[in-house]
Amino acid sequence: MKYYMDKPTGKMKLLMVIAFATTAAAVVHGQGTIALDNSGNTGVYEGAGGSVTNPVYSANVTENGLIFTTDPTEQAGNLGGPAGSTLIGKDFSWALYGGSSPTPNAFTLLASCTGSQIVGDNLNYGCFYEATSGVAVPGSVAEATVYLELYVWEGNTYANYAEAMAAGDYCGETGVFANASGGGFYPAVALTGMPDILVGAPEPGTTALLAVGGAFGLLLRLARGRTSTTKS
Secondary structure, three states: OOOOOOOOOHHHHHHHHHHHHHHHHHHHOOOOEEOOEOOOOOOOOOOOOEOOOOEOOOOOOOOOOOEEEOOOOOEHHHOOOOOOOOEEOOOEEEEEEEEOOOOHHHOEEEEEEEEEOOOOOHHHOOOOEOOOOOEEOOOOOOOOOEEEEEEEEEOOOOOOHHHHHHOOOOEEEOOOEEEOOOEOOEOOEOOOOOOOEEEEOOOHHHHHHHHOOOOHHHHHHHHOOOOEOOOO
C-alpha cells in the first residue's frame, strides 16, 4: 500500500517560511560567544616575542598572546619547559571580564577559575583551556567584535585579583582588547585577540594604595560575583 503526502498549500508554505525565518533570526542575532581558550596562541610577533619554540614576553605582542611571569619559581624554563622561558608553568588563577563596547566599567564577569592547573606538558605552558561550548558576552551580537580583559594571579591562595594585588602577590592583566566572537551559526572564538601578559609583583606604592582603599573602585569591580568553571 502506498501513502502520499499532500503537497503544502500556499498558506502552509507561508507558515513554513515564517517559522524558518524566525528560527534563523533567533540564531543569527544571538549574543557573541567566546571560548575560554588561548592554547592556540603563539606569543610571537615578527620575532619580538622570541621564537615559536621559546617565546618570551614582549609588549609588542598585541594578539595571540601567552601568559608569562617574572617569578623564577613559577617559570616553565625552571620546570622542564623551553630553555630560558618565562612562560608561567604552575598553578594560576584568572578572571575574564567583557562587554560589547570598550568600556571597562560596563564589563561583566564572564568566567573565572581559581588555581587552574597547568598540566606538565610544554604545550600547556602559558595557556589555559576550559572545555565549554562558549560563553556569551552580554549586550553583544553574534559574530561581532567584543571587548575583553583578562586578569591573572599566581597560585590559588587568593579568591580574586584584587586580593592578590593587595597582598603583593604576583599578578597581571591584559588591559582591554578586541576579540572576534562566534554565536549564531558559528562556534565560539578563542582568545586570539589577547596580548601577552606579564605576571609580576605589584609596585610597593600600588600595594599601599590598595591597602588604604585608594583603588576601592577597582576592588569593588573585580571582587563582585564569581563564575566558577572547570579546571584546565
